[in-house]
Amino acid sequence: MGRITLEQVRKAFGPTEVIPPLDLNIEDGEFVVFVGPSGCGKSTLLRLIAGLEDVTSGEIQIDGKDTTRLPPAKRGLAMVFQSYALYPHMSVRKNIAFPLRMAGVDPAEQNRRIEAATRVLNLSEYLDRRPGQLSGGQRQRVAIGRAIVREPAAFLFDEPLSNLDAALRVGMRMEISELHKRLKTTMIYVTHDQVEAMTMADKIVVLQAGVIEQVGSPLELYNRPRNLFVAGFIGSPKMNLMTGEEAAKHSAATIGIRPEHISVSQAEGVWKGTVGVSEHLGSDTFLHIHESGLGDTVTVRASGEMDVHYGDTVWLTPDMEKLHRFDADGHRIADPTTH
Numbered sequence: 001m002g003r004i005t006l007e008q009v010r011k012a013f014g015p016t017e018v019i020p021p022l023d024l025n026i027e028d029g030e031f032v033v034f035v036g037p038s039g040c041g042k043s044t045l046l047r048l049i050a051g052l053e054d055v056t057s058g059e060i061q062i063d064g065k066d067t068t069r070l071p072p073a074k075r076g077l078a079m080v081f082q083s084y085a086l087y088p089h090m091s092v093r094k095n096i097a098f099p100l101r102m103a104g105v106d107p108a109e110q111n112r113r114i115e116a117a118t119r120v121l122n123l124s125e126y127l128d129r130r131p132g133q134l135s136g137g138q139r140q141r142v143a144i145g146r147a148i149v150r151e152p153a154a155f156l157f158d159e160p161l162s163n164l165d166a167a168l169r170v171g172m173r174m175e176i177s178e179l180h181k182r183l184k185t186t187m188i189y190v191t192h193d194q195v196e197a198m199t200m201a202d203k204i205v206v207l208q209a210g211v212i213e214q215v216g217s218p219l220e221l222y223n224r225p226r227n228l229f230v231a232g233f234i235g236s237p238k239m240n241l242m243t244g245e246e247a248a249k250h251s252a253a254t255i256g257i258r259p260e261h262i263s264v265s266q267a268e269g270v271w272k273g274t275v276g277v278s279e280h281l282g283s284d285t286f287l288h289i290h291e292s293g294l295g296d297t298v299t300v301r302a303s304g305e306m307d308v309h310y311g312d313t314v315w316l317t318p319d320m321e322k323l324h325r326f327d328a329d330g331h332r333i334a335d336p337t338t339h
Contacts, residue, residue, distance in 0.1 A: 002154035002186030003028045009058035019210035035197040036207035078147035079156040086131040093127040113149040154186035228330035252325035259301040261322035269315025
């Protein structure tokens with residue numbers, strides 16, 4: 001079991017409050033991602049759950065048990081850090097076995113757990129190698145294996161892929177997601193990369209300045225961001241946000257439309273603009289449109305075969321059913337047909 005509950009958890013360093021009191025429920029078996037910009041408190045929150053930071057006030061429960069004052073080793077959690085933290089002089093087998101040896105686990109049970117973990121992680125053929133003989137992705141899998149053998153109530157990942165190159169990040173992202181499906185164990189994953197959050201999470205927790213801005217599934221946050229911060233943070237490329245006269249037409253202080261919800265024509269449309277930089281990515285082309293009368297540059301996701309060039313005049317037409325409206329305080333204005 002791995003149900004984690006935070007009740008009015010607060011963290012301050014002296015007079016500086018970095019996490020105001022917050023509540024959060026993480027259900028058993030969920031893959032939850034904490035996401036937000038640098039300094040938003042996501043790693044601090046993870047460390048509070050792990051017991052690596054002391055809670056200033058509030059309570060942390062794991063499976064209904066108050067663990068707020070328990071040391072990390074007594075919480076039944078396993079953490080995987082950004083740094084692999086492997087022992088370079090030890091083999092893969094010994095690195096993975098280390099926490100079991102420290103806990104006094106019987107050698108036969110150690111072998112059973114090591115074999116099971118390395119089979120899941122495709123590491124069986126590397127058990128006698130040392131970390132220096134492995135790739136970055138393989139080393140990260142060893143670090144994950146060391147966590148798996150502890151058979152924890154939950155896994156805590158603190159930006160585990162940030163030291164990997166782009167191709168390895170994508171591969172490891174898939175491997176961790178597959179691992180979650182197989183183990184069905186609660187996982188909490190910290191990242192500043194909203195693409196990782198969108199592709200991996202059952203539930204995303206968006207943080208800003210220690211405050212939870214919104215909690216929901218990836219599609220809930222994508223389709224119905226609660227405020228301007230979430231609207232601008234979730235989605236890649238990010239949502240176009242417009243103020244002024246165009247927003248006023250829709251009884252809003254700010255309107256938002258995602259790049260993929262704008263069609264482009266060289267003949268007719270709602271907004272007229274001039275093509276600036278085009279980013280050709282193969283299947284997609286991102287067009288940055290200037291002089292549209294909407295203030296800032298508008299980004300549009302178009303077909304990869306869209307034949308337009310710098311300086312061309314184009315017309316943009318938003319899908320009005322996909323328009324997002326926000327009030328003067330930045331909060332979402334409910335659609336007329338929803339609550």
